Amino acid sequence: MTKIIHILIAAIVQGIPLLFGATGEIITEKSGNLNLGIPGIMYVGGISGIVGGYLYERATDTPNGFLLVLIPLLSSLLGSLLMSLIYSFLTITLRANQNVTGLALTTFGIGVGNFFGGSLLSMFGETGSIALKETGKAFRTTLPFAYSLGPVGELFFSYGFLAYTAIIIAVVAGIIFNKTRVGLNLKSVGENPATADAAGINVTKYKYFATCIGGMIAGLGGLYWVMDYTDGAWTNNGFGDRGWLAIAIVIFAIWRPRLAIPSAFLFGGLYILSVFIPGLTSWMKEAINMLPYLVTIIVLCTVSARKKRENLPPASLGLSYFREER
Amino acid sequence: MMEAKPKKEPLIHITKRDVMPLWKAILVRVIAIAIALAVSAGLVVILTQKNPLEIFSAMFNGSFGTPRKILNMLQDVAMLLCIALAVTPAFRMKFWNIGAEGQVLMGALASAALMYFLGGSGLPNGVLIPMMFIGSLAVGMIWAVIPAIFKAIWNTNETLFTLMMNYVAMQIIQICIASWATSGSGVMGVINLNTKLGWLPDLFGQKYILNIIFVALLTVFVFIYMKYSKQGYEIAVVGESENTARYIGINVKKVIIRTMLISGAMCGFAGFLLVSGASHTITKDLAGGMGFTAIMVSWLAKFNPAIMVGTSFLLVFLDKGASSIAMECRLNESVGEIITGIIIFFIIGCEFFIRYKINFRSSGKEAAK
Numbered sequence: 001m002t003k004i005i006h007i008l009i010a011a012i013v014q015g016i017p018l019l020f021g022a023t024g025e026i027i028t029e030k031s032g033n034l035n036l037g038i039p040g041i042m043y044v045g046g047i048s049g050i051v052g053g054y055l056y057e058r059a060t061d062t063p064n065g066f067l068l069v070l071i072p073l074l075s076s077l078l079g080s081l082l083m084s085l086i087y088s089f090l091t092i093t094l095r096a097n098q099n100v101t102g103l104a105l106t107t108f109g110i111g112v113g114n115f116f117g118g119s120l121l122s123m124f125g126e127t128g129s130i131a132l133k134e135t136g137k138a139f140r141t142t143l144p145f146a147y148s149l150g151p152v153g154e155l156f157f158s159y160g161f162l163a164y165t166a167i168i169i170a171v172v173a174g175i176i177f178n179k180t181r182v183g184l185n186l187k188s189v190g191e192n193p194a195t196a197d198a199a200g201i202n203v204t205k206y207k208y209f210a211t212c213i214g215g216m217i218a219g220l221g222g223l224y225w226v227m228d229y230t231d232g233a234w235t236n237n238g239f240g241d242r243g244w245l246a247i248a249i250v251i252f253a254i255w256r257p258r259l260a261i262p263s264a265f266l267f268g269g270l271y272i273l274s275v276f277i278p279g280l281t282s283w284m285k286e287a288i289n290m291l292p293y294l295v296t297i298i299v300l301c302t303v304s305a306r307k308k309r310e311n312l313p314p315a316s317l318g319l320s321y322f323r324e325e326r
Numbered sequence: 327m328m329e330a331k332p333k334k335e336p337l338i339h340i341t342k343r344d345v346m347p348l349w350k351a352i353l354v355r356v357i358a359i360a361i362a363l364a365v366s367a368g369l370v371v372i373l374t375q376k377n378p379l380e381i382f383s384a385m386f387n388g389s390f391g392t393p394r395k396i397l398n399m400l401q402d403v404a405m406l407l408c409i410a411l412a413v414t415p416a417f418r419m420k421f422w423n424i425g426a427e428g429q430v431l432m433g434a435l436a437s438a439a440l441m442y443f444l445g446g447s448g449l450p451n452g453v454l455i456p457m458m459f460i461g462s463l464a465v466g467m468i469w470a471v472i473p474a475i476f477k478a479i480w481n482t483n484e485t486l487f488t489l490m491m492n493y494v495a496m497q498i499i500q501i502c503i504a505s506w507a508t509s510g511s512g513v514m515g516v517i518n519l520n521t522k523l524g525w526l527p528d529l530f531g532q533k534y535i536l537n538i539i540f541v542a543l544l545t546v547f548v549f550i551y552m553k554y555s556k557q558g559y560e561i562a563v564v565g566e567s568e569n570t571a572r573y574i575g576i577n578v579k580k581v582i583i584r585t586m587l588i589s590g591a592m593c594g595f596a597g598f599l600l601v602s603g604a605s606h607t608i609t610k611d612l613a614g615g616m617g618f619t620a621i622m623v624s625w626l627a628k629f630n631p632a633i634m635v636g637t638s639f640l641l642v643f644l645d646k647g648a649s650s651i652a653m654e655c656r657l658n659e660s661v662g663e664i665i666t667g668i669i670i671f672f673i674i675g676c677e678f679f680i681r682y683k684i685n686f687r688s689s690g691k692e693a694a695k
Binding site (some may be wrong): 034036086089090093094095096097099100101103104105106107108109110111112113114115116117118119122236241244247248251281282283285286287289290293294296297300301304305307313317318322324 | 340341342373422424476480481482483485486487489490491493494497498500501502504505615618619621622625656657658660661662663664666667668670671674675677678681682
């Protein structure tokens, strides 16, 4: 029983960064922008948080718990916002190709992450590797009674505040899509921007806001990873290909944020499942790691073959909009 | 009585250009690259505190310093160019195949598998290498045509499909390595190290020369195929407008599948060259992200194979140069990726000024009318 709980906890911890990334990408894609820069944005979100936390820890001897969270959080949001603005400006205002822009943004973002991760300390004349113990501790603060309620309490309460934020954001995004005028307008922009434009919706504004908010949410996934999971330490390429896995979840959850929550935990579980099964040979472990992608492809094909309108990707996904083009 | 104020014309009005004269289009791009280089130079100067000339000479040294470095760079350019050529027909058709990485890897895996299993069978190189060639092409084609079939039948989103196929390919390689590699080291090691079976021969006593020649030939082939063949024309029409293509009697589904077969075969060929002509081993990082970079190379060159030679050269030079600066200044070598990103952003951005015209609100008389 406790083992199952531990697997579940590990799956959730792995799933949270994926959930941030997936929710951010869903919001972005609902506006018709296929942002393949999300993996890069998540790296930048992580490293900006590290830089903010590092500068604060350097500047003060008696760090304040509140600022230890606030400063990395704000610098992470700022970093991902800047990345999203690059993407938005190029694809929305300058109508550049979204695939090429996104891939370039990912290259750039991973470069920025690894560059500052590898050079930050040497820039300040220090050696070693980045480890922000105090900041990590502040991010990992749990509710005081988390461990006194037994394994079930641990399952529900043993995470830092960012984990709950991820779930709340996904739920709220679902409500906004389905219950509000803003959500309806956003979806119409993604389905058919020309019609939305004719109906008086400001397409450019919706695309900008959705892409930037989506990017900032995805960046929090990177922040969660470096602050909570690795306890304030940065290793180059440590985040791996989780950004692409987040995009896979978008498909798996058929563009529904609330469905992304269990999907993210499922994919997180698959990501580390091989660790928990005893007696696996190494090729079996690799085969298990293939499952998330394989399942995603199957979902993508099934959805497109069944052609149920509400399950399909937004119709204008990947296309830029120019009012005067027919 | 209040008089309704006439609403002002917007300050900026954007219209599509017909066609910009070629010299002007080239000028815009040159300016964009110049600005991008200036921005990256500024960034590097700030980071390293060195003077730009010193940095440039370090970059130059990193790529052209010794004959060996030149050859290594040419090999990198050739491989990047080969994959860029491979993705070109599909992209020209507006089929967003971002699965080149996986297609190259699967092609490479086919070659490596044949080398591994037939290395001890006594087959001479004259038989084994052609088998590897065919095997790589075939597997690359299969990997590329699966998303194309789904696209043709069910209009499945090919960007997402091909993206996922990359990671499936990487995991298949991991599975193979795990079951082939001795003692579970997780590393394949050089295959047929002693017999050199399945290795492309050295020319003039140098590695890579054959690779470079093959890719040069492929460049000419793709140029002719895209520009002068009927199939190339069909690809261009489908890319411009699927409806037009249908009206003039082009079978769009057939073109999509055929083009992806060709694209996949070329990716498989790149995989074959990587294994047989260069690394003689297989890892999941063998393509090293070139499948993605190649898309940018092809797109930046406007799908023109001749210009692609230049763009792949530029990107490889920047990457090599940046890592040699990084080494000299004890910075992280990822600075190369940052500079690549900046250059691409600027070139992507400048396309706007080639395709669209910005009209400012004309002040005075016209507004008063």
